[in-house]
Amino acid sequence: MPSTFDTVANIIAETCDIPRDTITPESHAIDDLGIDSLDFLDIAFAIDKAFGIKLPLEQWTQEVNDGKATTEQYFVLKNLCARIDDLVAAKGK
């Protein structure tokens, strides 16, 4: 079974036509990979489907806009994957 990171990296590579080998756990989806908000909707859709969750993008955006969180907390891929794992675990409870 692929890791969360592998699944997410493959989704990003396919959705945004980004070479898979340039995507690392340290990559920032926006700052490093240049993914814009519209492309991120496609990624969120694919992640929602792949993991059976609903990424809370509205909540995250609000927290960033309010200064309560940084984009790194949600959009650096290793952090994004940790959030996904949390959402998957919460779903099973």
Next chain:
Amino acid sequence: MRLEYFQLIDRIIDLNLNDLTIRVEANVPTDSTIFEGHFPGRPLMPGVLLVEAMAQASGWLIIGRTRFKKMPFLAALKEVKLRTFVTPGQALLVSAKIMHEGSGFAITEAEVKVDGKMVCNADITFRVVDFPPGDFASHMHEVSKRIAFPMESVNHG
């Protein structure tokens, strides 16, 4: 339809918030200034307006789903297929189904049929946001009356 006013749908026939589907009537007018240019001597319903009709039908479905709390804005189109010409006077049946509800976005599959035959279809992505401030929400309520939006399905669904 009143193409010049971007009124692409005429009447909601059915809104099912359990199945997340909508069906809408949309009658292509026999006369419109748009047909003077598209095309002289060969009037055709522009494909982009067929897409807009699918987007508007999908949009009313999403508005119903969010109980008039959120406004969908067209964000992306995929797998758009304009399968045959649509001409003045034809009666369109526009259908849409919500395929995914994300956080702040939704994806629908929509199609248009004429006499039971599919003439176009698309996968449509919308950003779904709070209604913009001002008169926007009240304007949409006004439009909902014109297209016979079944408010009871929102109030009791």
